[in-house]
Amino acid sequence: xxxxxxxxxxxxxxxxxxxxxxxxxxxxxxxxxxxxxxxxxxxxxxxxxxxxxxxxxxxxxxxxxxxxxxxxxxxxxxxxxxxxxxxxxxxxxxxxxxxxxxxxxxxxxxxxxxxxxxxxxxxxxxxxxxxxxxxxxxxxxxxxxxxxxxxxxxxxxxxxxxxxxxxxxxxxxxxxxxxxxxxxxxxxxxxxxxxxxxxxxxxxxxxxxxxxxxxxxxxxxxxxxxxxxxxxxxxxxxxxxxxxxxxxxxxxxxxxxxxxxxxxxxxxxxxxxxxxxxxxxxxxxxxxxxxx
Numbered sequence: 001x002x003x004x005x006x007x008x009x010x011x012x013x014x015x016x017x018x019x020x021x022x023x024x025x026x027x028x029x030x031x032x033x034x035x036x037x038x039x040x041x042x043x044x045x046x047x048x049x050x051x052x053x054x055x056x057x058x059x060x061x062x063x064x065x066x067x068x069x070x071x072x073x074x075x076x077x078x079x080x081x082x083x084x085x086x087x088x089x090x091x092x093x094x095x096x097x098x099x100x101x102x103x104x105x106x107x108x109x110x111x112x113x114x115x116x117x118x119x120x121x122x123x124x125x126x127x128x129x130x131x132x133x134x135x136x137x138x139x140x141x142x143x144x145x146x147x148x149x150x151x152x153x154x155x156x157x158x159x160x161x162x163x164x165x166x167x168x169x170x171x172x173x174x175x176x177x178x179x180x181x182x183x184x185x186x187x188x189x190x191x192x193x194x195x196x197x198x199x200x201x202x203x204x205x206x207x208x209x210x211x212x213x214x215x216x217x218x219x220x221x222x223x224x225x226x227x228x229x230x231x232x233x234x235x236x237x238x239x240x241x242x243x244x245x246x247x248x249x250x251x252x253x254x255x256x257x258x259x260x261x262x263x264x265x266x267x268x269x270x271x272x273x274x275x276x277x278x279x280x281x282x283x284x285x286x287x288x289x290x291x292x
Contacts, residue, residue: 001088007067008077008267010084012092013059027065030101030174037171048169048207051095052179060093064100069117069176075124076267082125082180083264086151089182097181104162104175111241114161117176118234119247122157125150130262132254141246147183147229148248154183159234166213170235 002015006023020028038047038056047053055061064081068074078100089096105113131152133139138146147154157180160172204215228246236242255262260269 001062001084007065008074008081009064010081010088010098011063013056013061013063016063023065024067024103026104026174027101030065030172030177031063033173034099034101034177037168042168042210043212045206045209048203048210050202050206052097055093055095055097058093060096062089062092062096062098064098065102066100067103069102069121072124073267073270075121076128076261076270078121079125079128080264080267083130083151085180086153086182090184095185097179097185099177099179101174102176102178109162111161111163111236111238114159114163114176115234115236115242115247118159118178119243121178122148122233123248126248126250127256128261130255133250133252139250139252141230141248141250142228144228148233149250156181156183156229157233161234164235164237167211167235167237169207169210 001010002012003009006016006019006027011019016031020031035056038052040047062085064078064085066074066078081100082098085098089098102117105117126148129150131150134149134152134154137149137154140146148157149155157178159179160170160177162171162173162175164171207215230246230248234242260266
């Protein structure tokens, strides 16, 4: 953790703060607006998720930056970063989510572009996951107990993006932002516990005050009949711009990518290829959205 640089590197808060001056401008702006939303108020109301406020205020969050939602080398670096996060977060803090900031899209980017980008990232991670899909988690996204899995762990990736107008709790002015939370950090505060029910009631009440609109219709609880986890990853604003069905079709088939690309550091193969030093001087083939 905290290797040199900022992009593709797992960073704790102290290290991130120390490197922002030399970081890309988009990353500095991304983190600044993220921190302001976590610790500030809107119309006198604090950010709805008090867990988010606490981990940012106490310095327990971990961070990552990714320069592209489509470049294979950038996404392989993100894959390695996420694997490192899963290995280290239990020793970092009791509750330590991972916030990943992505480079901004063009000014004409639509809501559909952000949905497509999110699911491309998640499918890339799934295809290039060195660990098989956990046996206890269904692969059908229409199952109430389905959730995205990576590195052998169930995860809850929640996203914020620039296309939201009223729903400011999901608004990120610079670009796409994904916060990965392992299911393990929700132990003791799930919907079937008294503490979890209190937490959800508080968050929903604060969300309505902060956003000025009712909580989103897709907001639900994992395992609750009728609720679907995947719809909460990036709330829809416009039905015509958002997917009707989960774009990800997970499979227990393993491995799904060539062994060489499952190794950590595989992103360097692309740098070698650019320098003419890759196999045959060509770019390695990487599976992604829509590939078989």
